[in-house]
Amino acid sequence: MVAQRRAPTLEEVAELAGVSRATVSRVVNGSSRVSPEAQAAVNAAIAQLGYVPNRAARSLVTRRTDTLVLIVHERPDTVFSDPFFASVLRGVNQALSPTDLQLVLLQAQGEAQRDRALRYVGNGHVDGVLLISLHGDDIMPTAISAAGVPLVMAGRLLTGGPLDYVDADNVGGARDAVRYLIAAGRRRLATVAGPGDMSVGVDRLRGYREAVREAGDQASAGRVAVGDFTEESGRRATTQLLADHPDLDAVFAASDLMALGALRALREAGRRVPEDVAVVGFDDAALAAYADPPLTTIRQPVELMGQEMVRLLLARIADPYADPTEVVLPTELVVRASA
Structure with a gap:
């Protein structure tokens, strides 16, 4: 059986570097109260011996846990x-x-x-x-x-x-999504919004409403159903929107997962995407490119x-x-x- 090599100690680093134990401790803990010559000697000794500072002991000095x-x-x-x-x-x-x-x-x-x-x-x-x-x-x-x-x-x-x-610029991203839908000729928009107790949900709904009102479309500002950023909540919300507004021709979903749920609800209702209803999500998660059809979305640099x-x-x-x-x-x- 091969004996395990003992880890070098702080004292051995000090002896090799020709300095005190306190000086080695200061170098290890990042103190500025060490001369450049002593710091270089300690670092060379640490490298030669393969010394690894004791994290627990170091935390007592620095009050850091790393x-x-x-x-x-x-x-x-x-x-x-x-x-x-x-x-x-x-x-x-x-x-x-x-x-x-x-x-x-x-x-x-x-x-x-x-x-x-x-x-x-x-x-x-x-x-x-x-x-x-x-x-x-x-x-x-x-x-x-x-x-x-x-x-x-x-x-x-x-x-x-x-x-x-x-x-991320949630307001601006949502606004861009809706402006794109309006520029593409969509006139009866609705949104699957995120939770109202989260800033991301509030901001993306705000961007949606700003864009439809900017286009003079007060009716679309009220076509809102709320999800919780899950796919199933997107499906339920879109099903409700279709029941309340059967003539809608575009859905902006405040997340890609909810947009996937919207695609499923539209498919179950016999609506073609994008011919009958266009769908835009938010995130550009990896799954967006593999949706059926591939999802137009707002990319945020997560x-x-x-x-x-x-x-x-x-x-x-x-x-x-x-x-x-x-x-x-x-x-x-x-x-x-x-x-």
């Missing part, structure tokens, strides 16, 4: 079926890959999970929080901020408030949103007292066969 948490405020079935969340997570991982930071994923659906997540954050387990999919006047942002933990959100707070967030959230969070950790930053990323119309 851990971020991504809290998703949605049901498990939504998180694992909606491509939006996977894309955000890819962006977050891409931004973290050059760093030594770890990522923890927590769900906070319901009061018990929310309270457990808040205890985890408040007990000093993480250096910062990425928060996704907030509903209504949830207390999480306020509670996290009150605990002094840096926070960045995906999407703005409905209630406003001075917090860092990253979002992976970039995840990357930008990490960038803002690291900046907030470095400077807790900086002014809040709001990043709104542009969207783009992608034309396919559904409209």
Whole structure:
């Protein structure tokens, strides 16, 4: 049996570098109170010995955990079926890959999970929080901020408030989608809107209404059914719209999954897409190009949103007292066969 090689110690690094143990500790923990010569000697010794700093000991000095948490405020079935969340997570991982930071994923659906997540954050387990999919006047942002933990959100707070967030141009994207439908000759539009307790739902409905009213179409502004960003909710909402407005000739759905549900409802009702009813979604998830017919949609840079959230969070950790930053990323119309 081959004996396992013992990990080098801080003392051995100090001896090889010809400096004190305290100097090695300062270099490892990023202190500026070390001469360039001593820092170079310590780094050379670390490389030669293959020394790996003890994370727990380091955290006692720096009060850092080198851990971020991504809290998703949605049901498990939504998180694992909606491509939006996977894309955000890819962006977050891409931004973290050059760093030594770890990522923890927590769900906070319901009061018990929310309270457990808040205890985890408040007990000093993480250096910062990425928060996704907030509903209504949830207390999480306020509670996290009150605990002094840096926070960045995906999407703005409905209630406003001075917090860092990253979002897509939901109003402008929805407006572009509807303007495209109107320019294509559609005159009896309807929308499957997102939840009214989420800023993304509110903003995309606002963009829809602004565009139809801009065209002098007050009637279409009232043709609204609400879904929850799932495919089934899109199917139900479109079925209801067809029952209430059988002459509609276009549907703008506030997410691609709801647009897929709209396509299914139209097919069940014997309506041809796009000949009878045009359909436009929002997201440009990978599944949009493989829909039947392929889905015209609004592309939002979801992976970039995840990357930008990490960038803002690291900046907030470095400077807790900086002014809040709001990043709104542009969207783009992608034309396919559904409209």
